[in-house]
Amino acid sequence: MSAEHTATVSTPSDLETVAATPGAAKPNPILVADHVVRRFGGMTAVDVDHLEVQEGVITALIGPNGAGKTTFFNLLTGFDTPNTGQWSFQGRSLTGKGGAAVAKAGVVRTFQLTKALGRLTVLQNMLLASPTNPGEKLGLSWLPFVWKKHEAEATEKAMEILSRFKLDAKASDYAGSLSGGQRKLLEMARALMTDPTMIMLDEPMAGVNPALVQSLLGHVQALRDEGMTVLFVEHDMHAVRHISDWVVVMAEGHIVAEGPPSTVMKDQAVVDAYLGAHHDTDLGDDSLLDPEVLARLEAEEENR
Numbered sequence: 001m002s003a004e005h006t007a008t009v010s011t012p013s014d015l016e017t018v019a020a021t022p023g024a025a026k027p028n029p030i031l032v033a034d035h036v037v038r039r040f041g042g043m044t045a046v047d048v049d050h051l052e053v054q055e056g057v058i059t060a061l062i063g064p065n066g067a068g069k070t071t072f073f074n075l076l077t078g079f080d081t082p083n084t085g086q087w088s089f090q091g092r093s094l095t096g097k098g099g100a101a102v103a104k105a106g107v108v109r110t111f112q113l114t115k116a117l118g119r120l121t122v123l124q125n126m127l128l129a130s131p132t133n134p135g136e137k138l139g140l141s142w143l144p145f146v147w148k149k150h151e152a153e154a155t156e157k158a159m160e161i162l163s164r165f166k167l168d169a170k171a172s173d174y175a176g177s178l179s180g181g182q183r184k185l186l187e188m189a190r191a192l193m194t195d196p197t198m199i200m201l202d203e204p205m206a207g208v209n210p211a212l213v214q215s216l217l218g219h220v221q222a223l224r225d226e227g228m229t230v231l232f233v234e235h236d237m238h239a240v241r242h243i244s245d246w247v248v249v250m251a252e253g254h255i256v257a258e259g260p261p262s263t264v265m266k267d268q269a270v271v272d273a274y275l276g277a278h279h280d281t282d283l284g285d286d287s288l289l290d291p292e293v294l295a296r297l298e299a300e301e302e303n304r
């Protein structure tokens, strides 16, 4: 984290004064995007005029299928190139930077666990996500004591993160043998190997057993409470309503609404376009976030 950002600690209440309008200015924006356009042939997948993501809060990016959410994520994280547009993180331009440079700047995204990664163990997955061996920069990584020290440190860090997500007992299991919920936890755990300032989660609740959704939500909130900025794409509206501090709605490539979940999810245009009949149900039973209940749910999930 840069010096200028350690000085300011944002909390969700800082958003109370922000206007619920597309492109609204935030008190402490960590990511700012302007005029980001991505076309595929004649089709415009993303056309975001202006977006500010507030530091230290959980922002959900929602919208119907094909709205451009994943494409926008890919652009911001250097995995795709826009036709036009600029964006910056902590005041520094990230425009045109590739995935590795974006990660180095402190922005990391989760990826779905692919088949190939499923054939590696949980610990190997974690070590693959570890930042480059510092010895490589100096051309010293071939020296056994340099790489052994790095490997030992990375393993220790990986095991610490795995234990936070209660996956340490699975360290030597093949990642492919994990349940849907455990895979999502591993995706999050992998992302934390780089000590990010901001984490971007692509559908963290997809394919997760409802019992474990509560646990995942708790983990995401814990990251925010530790000061991390979270931006996540999600279709599960209960999850969005329950943990988001701010919601941004995309449709046909544009940002069509943004605001606190209570406001955005009542917006008739958003409800009609997207949320359907169950928009007013909040899954948010905080008693389920009780650590003992969570431990039981996680144990059940593990034994499945």
Ligand SMILES: Nc1ncnc2c1ncn2[C@@H]1O[C@H](COP(=O)(O)OP(=O)(O)OP(=O)(O)O)[C@@H](O)[C@H]1O
Pocket: 040, 045, 063, 064, 065, 066, 067, 068, 069, 070, 071, 072
């Ligand atoms: N590589 C590509 N080539 C051509 N068209 C693409 C490509 N990637 C995305 N698109 C199109 O761009 C539009 C936006 O897709 P995108 O996946 O970003 O939407 P999304 O909001 O993430 O949807 P979903 O919620 O279904 O994941 C869609 O019409 C999609 O078909």
